[in-house]
Amino acid sequence: MDDIQRKYVIPGDVITTGPYRAEENVHLFGDKIIATAVGVSEVFDSGVRVIPLTGRYLPRIDDFVIGIVKSHTSLSWELDINSCYAGILPASDVFGRDFDPKVDQLTSRLKTGDLVAARIANSDRSRDPLITVSDRDLGKIEEGELIKLSPSKVPRLIGKRGSMIQTIENATKAIITIGQNGYVVVSSEDPDGLLKALDAIKMVEEQAHVPNLTEKIQEMLGSNSE
Amino acid sequence: MTSAIIDDLKKKKITALLKDGQRVDGRALDEPRQLTIDTGVIPKAEGSARVRLGDTEVVCGIKIQPDKPFPDLGDRGIFICTAEIMPLADPTVETGPPNEEVIELARVVDRGIRESGMIDLTQLVLQKNKSVVGIFVDNSVTDYDGNLFDACSYASVASIMSCKIPKWEIKDDVPTKVDGQVIDTPITTLPVSVTMARIGDQIIVDPNADEWNCMDARITITTNSAGNICAIQKGGNDGFTQEQLVKCGQISIATGAKIREIIKKVGGS
Amino acid sequence: MGVRKTDIVLLDDKGIRCDGRKIDQPRRIMIKAGVLKNANGSAYIEFGENKILAGVFGPRDVHPKHLANTDRGIMRCRYHMQPYSVSERKNPAPSRREIEISKVIKEALEPAVMLENFPRTVVDVFIEVLQADGGSRCAALDAAAVALADAGIPMRDMVSACAAGKVADTIVLDINNEEDQEGQADMPVALMPNLGKITLIQLDGVLTPQEYEKCIDTAVSGCKLVYEVQKNALRDKFFGDGAQ
Numbered sequence: 001m002d003d004i005q006r007k008y009v010i011p012g013d014v015i016t017t018g019p020y021r022a023e024e025n026v027h028l029f030g031d032k033i034i035a036t037a038v039g040v041s042e043v044f045d046s047g048v049r050v051i052p053l054t055g056r057y058l059p060r061i062d063d064f065v066i067g068i069v070k071s072h073t074s075l076s077w078e079l080d081i082n083s084c085y086a087g088i089l090p091a092s093d094v095f096g097r098d099f100d101p102k103v104d105q106l107t108s109r110l111k112t113g114d115l116v117a118a119r120i121a122n123s124d125r126s127r128d129p130l131i132t133v134s135d136r137d138l139g140k141i142e143e144g145e146l147i148k149l150s151p152s153k154v155p156r157l158i159g160k161r162g163s164m165i166q167t168i169e170n171a172t173k174a175i176i177t178i179g180q181n182g183y184v185v186v187s188s189e190d191p192d193g194l195l196k197a198l199d200a201i202k203m204v205e206e207q208a209h210v211p212n213l214t215e216k217i218q219e220m221l222g223s224n225s226e
Numbered sequence: 227m228t229s230a231i232i233d234d235l236k237k238k239k240i241t242a243l244l245k246d247g248q249r250v251d252g253r254a255l256d257e258p259r260q261l262t263i264d265t266g267v268i269p270k271a272e273g274s275a276r277v278r279l280g281d282t283e284v285v286c287g288i289k290i291q292p293d294k295p296f297p298d299l300g301d302r303g304i305f306i307c308t309a310e311i312m313p314l315a316d317p318t319v320e321t322g323p324p325n326e327e328v329i330e331l332a333r334v335v336d337r338g339i340r341e342s343g344m345i346d347l348t349q350l351v352l353q354k355n356k357s358v359v360g361i362f363v364d365n366s367v368t369d370y371d372g373n374l375f376d377a378c379s380y381a382s383v384a385s386i387m388s389c390k391i392p393k394w395e396i397k398d399d400v401p402t403k404v405d406g407q408v409i410d411t412p413i414t415t416l417p418v419s420v421t422m423a424r425i426g427d428q429i430i431v432d433p434n435a436d437e438w439n440c441m442d443a444r445i446t447i448t449t450n451s452a453g454n455i456c457a458i459q460k461g462g463n464d465g466f467t468q469e470q471l472v473k474c475g476q477i478s479i480a481t482g483a484k485i486r487e488i489i490k491k492v493g494g495s
Numbered sequence: 496m497g498v499r500k501t502d503i504v505l506l507d508d509k510g511i512r513c514d515g516r517k518i519d520q521p522r523r524i525m526i527k528a529g530v531l532k533n534a535n536g537s538a539y540i541e542f543g544e545n546k547i548l549a550g551v552f553g554p555r556d557v558h559p560k561h562l563a564n565t566d567r568g569i570m571r572c573r574y575h576m577q578p579y580s581v582s583e584r585k586n587p588a589p590s591r592r593e594i595e596i597s598k599v600i601k602e603a604l605e606p607a608v609m610l611e612n613f614p615r616t617v618v619d620v621f622i623e624v625l626q627a628d629g630g631s632r633c634a635a636l637d638a639a640a641v642a643l644a645d646a647g648i649p650m651r652d653m654v655s656a657c658a659a660g661k662v663a664d665t666i667v668l669d670i671n672n673e674e675d676q677e678g679q680a681d682m683p684v685a686l687m688p689n690l691g692k693i694t695l696i697q698l699d700g701v702l703t704p705q706e707y708e709k710c711i712d713t714a715v716s717g718c719k720l721v722y723e724v725q726k727n728a729l730r731d732k733f734f735g736d737g738a739q
Contacts, residue, residue: 324591326598329591329594329598330595330598332591333591337699341698341699341700343701450701454702455698456698456701456702457698457699458682458696458697458698460693460694460695460696460697461598461602463602463606464694465606465687465692466692467692468691468711468712471693471696472708472711475704
């Protein structure tokens with residue numbers, strides 16, 4: 001089992017043969033389980049999967065995401081959520097159930113270019129993923145700067161139990177909102193803090209695979225403080 | 227046409243029959259459809275042929291005229307072979323500039339004949355580096371039922387074999403046609419193209435339109451009179467194993483020889 | 496496809512080719528993954544004197560929408576040569592040769608990419624040949640496959656390409672520009688190395704049936720060598736110092 005865990009793989013690599021289930025990012029060819037993505041292999045509950053180190057966001061129900069409004073029809077908005085498909089936000093989600101397309105103008109609430117904090121409400125391959133903003137803390141993002149990361153870097157940016165993100169927020173007094181889809185919004189009243197936070201996030205993205213990254217970030221942020 | 231939608235029942239029938247080594251129209255796996263060739267069908271052209279391969283029909287015409295040689299190739303004549311699919315050949319054909327399928331078709335047919343060295347172009351020089359004979363072979367697909375590669379190739383070869391090259395003399399530094407005289411077409415070999423499709427594990431020769439629409443991959447192999455391979459083109463969005471490629475090579479030589487006999491009968495008129 | 500002259504010595508009596516290589520020796524190959532900021536995936540290759548850049552976008556929405564396939568994603572591929580890539584300036588407009596090569600490359604990559612996972616999307620592969628030498632379509636394919644993996648697009652296997660050919664009556668691996676012009680046959684081949692499927696094969700030139708089999712064997716061995724370079728390119732980018 002050890003030789004399957006934490007093995008670096010690229011597409012086509014045979015991870016193992018044997019009585020395992022093929023899970024995400026692998027496929028079965030005869031009795032061989034073969035990686036289909038660049039990433040790290042893992043065995044979980046007698047299934048083999050690969051955690052990808054690159055690629056666009058794959059929507060999962062309840063994921064918190066940040067989207068950019070691309071366009072709209074009379075019934076919904078289309079958002080760029082860094083996925084293969086646009087996220088669809090139905091007008092009724094924002095206007096309520098008695099939404100009337102003849103009366104309620106979509107652009108009065110959200111227009112092209114707006115940033116939105118949302119959750120994935122539904123996702124199946126036959127349709128574009130549905131998103132919702134009907135909780136508190138969701139909806140239009142009024143201020144902040146957007147950075148786009150690879151979704152595979154999000155866990156590293158959050159850190160174990162939030163340790164990495166807290167380190168950055170504490171040192172820079174910035175508020176960082178992380179979408180599972182790799183879109184991140186950073187806001188701060190202090191322009192220097194904002195710049196430091198952006199630098200730190202960029203460093204996490206570039207050095208995600210480097211050990212002791214949290215200490216390195218702390219050093220970088222500490223050495224710049226007043 | 228490869229994007230035409232084939233109904234699922236037909237596709238299932240084709241693949242089920244193939245598992246038993248059978249085809250819907252009763253042909254053997256390595257058996258091409260009936261091939262009929264008529265030459266001299268366009269008298270105004272210097273050479274021509276109409277080919278029917280099953281229900282696929284191609285009309286080929288050859289125009290021969292003096293031309294400037296290609297730079298660096300002043301010691302040989304010009305040979306250019308094209309192919310186009312006429313909109314009346316199939317409901318899905320659109321008018322307009324050639325798409326990638328048609329471009330591939332033309333280039334594969336051209337290469338099969340060119341690489342075999344069928345026409346000895348060194349015999350077609352009027353004035354070295356200045357004036358040579360240009361042989362332009364143009365194929366028009368008029369009815370589509372799969373395997374345009376072979377149909378166009380056979381039409382081109384038959385046209386070349388039966389064409390009459392006018393005689394030009396150089397008078398005042400300019401080529402002038404000598405009426406009533408022709409020269410022999412300098413032919414060195416007879417290339418025969420054989421297109422095979424892979425459906426599942428079976429290799430079939432000369433796929434018709436239905437088989438073309440369910441195939442996993444295809445390969446066109448051209449052989450010359452000596453039984454050697456002179457051009458190959460794989461197509462389709464899947465692949466072949468090495469063993470399958472070797473088998474395709476063998477089939478192309480054997481089936482090619484049989485078709486060569488049919489084409490030979492046509493030569494000259 | 497070129498004149499068959501015999502002015503230059505393509506193979507001397509010690510078995511050395513016109514550029515100093517042995518019969519089964521490929522040219523120098525270098526691949527770097529992830530070289531462009533905006534493309535979802537990218538790669539740069541130097542294969543002999545070929546210098547080629549590949550960029551991939553997708554899977555993404557298809558425009559115009561009527562091109563979309565409801566059951567599976569589609570792939571579009573553009574192989575394009577820069578005007579300065581060859582000795583005589585090439586017109587920037589796509590030539591029929593480039594269009595055919597684009598199609599052949601697309602059909603070599605499609606079997607590897609799991610397009611059925613992404614209905615109604617497109618994967619766009621853009622290949623720019625900055626400098627061309629013999630075997631540019633194989634080099635282009637090698638870069639494109641790395642770019643697809645770099646983009647995180649699920650693939651059943653890598654695709655590795657290399658050409659073999661006949662020069663001075665001998666089957667040789669990876670023919671260069673002179674050998675392409677003056678030699679007797681040129682056979683580019685692409686292989687999915689773990690699944691053992693050949694997804695591109697073309698031939699110009701005359702081969703006996705025995706030479707045909709040997710040529711395929713030789714090209715396949717070249718593909719496997721290229722595969723190692725592709726693997727290292729991806730490992731260098733993603734696994735960094737922690738690579739096994």
